[in-house]
Amino acid sequence: MTRKQRRLILIGGSLGVLAVAAALVLSALKDSIVFFNSPSDIAEKHIGPGTRIRIGGLVETGSLKRGDNLNISFKVTDGAHDIAVRYQGIVPDLFREGQGVVAEGKLEPDGSFVADTVLAKHDERYMPKEVVDALKKSGRWQEGANAAAPGAAAGGKTP
Amino acid sequence: MIPELGHYALVLALALGLIQAVAPLIGAWRRDEALMRLATSTALMQFGFVALSFAALTECYVTSDFSVATVYENSHSMMPLLYKFTSVWGNHEGSMLLWVLILSLFGASVAAFGNNLPATLKANVLAVQSWIACSFYLFILLTSNPFLRLARPPFEGRDLNPILQDIGLAVHPPLLYLGYVGFSIAFSFAIAALIEGRIDAAWARWVRPWTLAAWMFLTVGIAMGSYWAYYELGWGGFWFWDPVENASLMPWLAGTALLHSAVVMEKRNALKVWTLLLAILAFSLSLIGTFLVRSGVLTSVHTFASDPTRGIFILVILVVFIGGGLTLFAWRAPLLKQGGLFAPISREGALVFNNLFLTTACLTVFVGTLYPLALEALSGEKISVGAPFFNLTFAPLFIPLLFAMPFGPLLAWKRGDIPGVAQRLMAAFGVGIVAVAVTFAAAGAGSVLAPFGIGLALYVMAGALTDLVERIGLFRAPLATSAKRAAGMPRSVWGTAVAHFGMAVTLLGIVCASTWGEERIVALKPTQVVSLAGYDLTFDGMAQRSGPNFRELAAKFTVRSGGGVIGVMDPSKRSFASRNSSTTEAALMSRGVSQLYLSLGDVNDDGSVAIRVYFKPLVLLIWLGAVVMMLGGALSLSDRRLRVGAPKPAAKSTKSTLQPAE
Numbered sequence: 001m002t003r004k005q006r007r008l009i010l011i012g013g014s015l016g017v018l019a020v021a022a023a024l025v026l027s028a029l030k031d032s033i034v035f036f037n038s039p040s041d042i043a044e045k046h047i048g049p050g051t052r053i054r055i056g057g058l059v060e061t062g063s064l065k066r067g068d069n070l071n072i073s074f075k076v077t078d079g080a081h082d083i084a085v086r087y088q089g090i091v092p093d094l095f096r097e098g099q100g101v102v103a104e105g106k107l108e109p110d111g112s113f114v115a116d117t118v119l120a121k122h123d124e125r126y127m128p129k130e131v132v133d134a135l136k137k138s139g140r141w142q143e144g145a146n147a148a149a150p151g152a153a154a155g156g157k158t159p
Numbered sequence: 160m161i162p163e164l165g166h167y168a169l170v171l172a173l174a175l176g177l178i179q180a181v182a183p184l185i186g187a188w189r190r191d192e193a194l195m196r197l198a199t200s201t202a203l204m205q206f207g208f209v210a211l212s213f214a215a216l217t218e219c220y221v222t223s224d225f226s227v228a229t230v231y232e233n234s235h236s237m238m239p240l241l242y243k244f245t246s247v248w249g250n251h252e253g254s255m256l257l258w259v260l261i262l263s264l265f266g267a268s269v270a271a272f273g274n275n276l277p278a279t280l281k282a283n284v285l286a287v288q289s290w291i292a293c294s295f296y297l298f299i300l301l302t303s304n305p306f307l308r309l310a311r312p313p314f315e316g317r318d319l320n321p322i323l324q325d326i327g328l329a330v331h332p333p334l335l336y337l338g339y340v341g342f343s344i345a346f347s348f349a350i351a352a353l354i355e356g357r358i359d360a361a362w363a364r365w366v367r368p369w370t371l372a373a374w375m376f377l378t379v380g381i382a383m384g385s386y387w388a389y390y391e392l393g394w395g396g397f398w399f400w401d402p403v404e405n406a407s408l409m410p411w412l413a414g415t416a417l418l419h420s421a422v423v424m425e426k427r428n429a430l431k432v433w434t435l436l437l438a439i440l441a442f443s444l445s446l447i448g449t450f451l452v453r454s455g456v457l458t459s460v461h462t463f464a465s466d467p468t469r470g471i472f473i474l475v476i477l478v479v480f481i482g483g484g485l486t487l488f489a490w491r492a493p494l495l496k497q498g499g500l501f502a503p504i505s506r507e508g509a510l511v512f513n514n515l516f517l518t519t520a521c522l523t524v525f526v527g528t529l530y531p532l533a534l535e536a537l538s539g540e541k542i543s544v545g546a547p548f549f550n551l552t553f554a555p556l557f558i559p560l561l562f563a564m565p566f567g568p569l570l571a572w573k574r575g576d577i578p579g580v581a582q583r584l585m586a587a588f589g590v591g592i593v594a595v596a597v598t599f600a601a602a603g604a605g606s607v608l609a610p611f612g613i614g615l616a617l618y619v620m621a622g623a624l625t626d627l628v629e630r631i632g633l634f635r636a637p638l639a640t641s642a643k644r645a646a647g648m649p650r651s652v653w654g655t656a657v658a659h660f661g662m663a664v665t666l667l668g669i670v671c672a673s674t675w676g677e678e679r680i681v682a683l684k685p686t687q688v689v690s691l692a693g694y695d696l697t698f699d700g701m702a703q704r705s706g707p708n709f710r711e712l713a714a715k716f717t718v719r720s721g722g723g724v725i726g727v728m729d730p731s732k733r734s735f736a737s738r739n740s741s742t743t744e745a746a747l748m749s750r751g752v753s754q755l756y757l758s759l760g761d762v763n764d765d766g767s768v769a770i771r772v773y774f775k776p777l778v779l780l781i782w783l784g785a786v787v788m789m790l791g792g793a794l795s796l797s798d799r800r801l802r803v804g805a806p807k808p809a810a811k812s813t814k815s816t817l818q819p820a821e
Binding site: 003006007009010013014017018020021024025027028029031032033034035036054066069070089090091093094104133 | 393500501502503511512515516519520522523526527530531540541542543544545547548551552555556680681682732740741742743758760761763764769771
């Protein structure tokens with residue numbers, strides 16, 4: 001085998017693997033990514049039922065209802081709009097009314113949202129970034145007024 | 160007084176670091192022995208001062224000196240002593256101090272143990288190492304001073320984030336940092352080689368032990384983090400493809416590739432430029448990992464800081480070192496003497512195959528991790544890329560890699576023989592095929608992929624053993640001869656087999672736990688029973704307990720199997736008054752290497768409690784596999800070849816460095 005042939009095999013092989021990887025990445029990006037929407041986005045964008053999305057906002061105070069078989073329902077609001085969410089299962093430790101929440105699932109034809117995942121916050125002062133942005137967009141976010149504001153806690157840290 | 164001492168020690172370390180960043184370079188350039196030797200003493204002293212600084216901060220935590228801002232923020236006088244220690248690095252400032260402590264430790268190790276290095280190379284390596292150290296000293300001193308005092312010291316601290324009050328956290332960050340920062344040595348060696356414009360097989364021999372050590376720590380560090388997430392976050396998952404996890408996986412993949420390509424360079428004097436590039440990339444990915452985790456770009460349990468100046472500072476460090484490293488590479492690498500090309504079917508060919516797939520897999524993780532950030536910055540769209548993406552991209556790239564894994568060590572250098580190797584792997588193929596058939600028969604049509612996963616894992620295990628059996632001639636030569644050969648075999652051969660075996664053990668655990676795991680989520684009242692996987696769990700009742708800095712509501716479950724009581728599980732929910740927050744402490748019961756996993760949800764008004772119970776078959780293998788991999792690394796590290804200093808080629812290069820550079 002000549003030097004040229006060896007080099008050709010090496011380069012060809014590498015390009016082949018890279019091409020396969022690129023194809024895999026592109027097809028996976030098309031099918032498996034999940035978009036984040038605030039309740040206002042959902043009101044504006046007309047997202048079709050059955051599409052997997054993430055929603056986020058605050059759990060509306062007074063909206064949390066617990067049913068049988070670990071069924072719960074609550075409303076997620078960004079101040080401007082809200083959306084009814086149903087979930088079956090155990091919610092994270094820091095899931096509370098008035099606190100930020102991110103849920104993943106699908107929209108129903110009636111406009112409500114069925115979540116299969118409710119994401120945890122790790123800290124009482126930490127607010128999911130998506131939620132902060134959604135609240136900022138709807139004008140409900142006041143820097144410094146909210147204890148959850150990044151950098152508002154003493155010493156400029158949110159551990 | 161103590162905090163000021165710590166602060167001052169860090170400033171002194173910076174001053175020493177600045178000297179070390181310049182003087183040895185001039186020394187190496189002008190062949191000034193004294194200037195070059197200076198680096199050794201400054202590196203050792205730097206470590207001394209950083210250690211002093213770290214000890215001072217630890218002292219503040221242990222004595223609960225709440226006049227120091229970080230101690231007030233992250234500690235509590237009632238916290239157990241162990242967590243007072245671990246909370247030193249359970250926050251942004253302290254963890255950066257730990258980072259520079261480890262960085263200076265590695266620098267000092269090169270200074271202390273690198274006596275067989277050519278003088279100029281050692282001087283250049285230590286200088287580059289000091290550039291990195293200085294930038295992080297500056298980062299700490301200018302943006303994240305852990306010794307900042309509060310004007311009016313409070314009486315009580317705000318406690319460490321409860322989720323971090325755990326023994327897993329005590330060991331996870333130091334191990335991970337030992338891995339991340341360990342790659343800085345490979346980086347410094349690569350930059351030093353580029354500065355000198357010369358690189359040879361001996362270079363690979365010096366770099367390999369450091370890379371190996373870093374890789375070992377990173378392997379267990381990642382496994383430790385995964386186990387911690389498994390039992391502490393209460394969802395029973397062991398890997399979430401969270402960006403923060405990916406941040407540690409990427410350097411691991413690049414580091415694993417570097418380990419393998421360094422072998423080719425050492426043995427065959429080929430792949431030089433590629434190995435240099437990998438050394439730069441492995442540390443660059445470590446820096447990117449630090450940036451992602453520390454800058455507040457991502458929000459997660461690891462995000463301590465969301466101060467934008469810090470993010471920008473780390474970004475600058477990132478751009479200078481990665482950009483500078485790659486620019487130097489682009490400029491100087493073409494000047495390096497190229498190694499030879501080689502036949503595709505050979506040991507070195509197999510190692511190139513390994514590198515190709517590892518780096519490509521690393522690239523897909525990189526895309527999956529950074530694409531959401533890039534998209535949000537460009538279009539404002541927020542997306543999340545989760546497990547489905549990585550299952551579709553990472554897994555297909557890892558399967559051929561694992562399939563080829565047993566081939567590599569069996570192929571000869573220079574010219575290999577695939578049919579011959581396949582013949583020797585017949586037994587391993589047999590084991591794999593039987594495993595697939597048996598699993599299919601036993602598991603039914605439930606899962607198609609899982610039997611192949613099991614088959615692949617057992618085939619890789621058998622392949623690793625085949626390598627050993629073939630080398631010592633077991634079953635063919637008399638037993639005594641085999642034993643003698645086994646004793647005389649280089650440790651690195653044992654290391655390869657053990658590490659590859661460990662990889663397969665992890666794979667087996669992942670496949671079993673994620674395919675045949677059982678899960679029940681129910682609400683139970685006292686005396687009610689939940690059954691799964693042949694275990695009956697009776698809910699006996701709840702009780703309040705109190706710990707040093709928390710109160711907990713613990714449930715008691717009696718576990719029965721086949722009629723007999725086999726134990727009690729007591730998952731709990733802890734509430735921490737100081738932080739007004741709570742954690743869920745899952746209860747685990749190991750049955751061999753499988754586990755029962757029980758975690759509590761909410762207590763309902765009617766007295767019932769929501770629980771999640773899982774049966775995770777063979778789940779412990781996931782982490783045991785990582786430990787086995789680390790043992791493989793340790794065996795390889797103890798190889799004579801790496802310990803005994805400079806044989807011939809090195810001696811030659813020492814001489815050549817005394818000649819003037821180009």
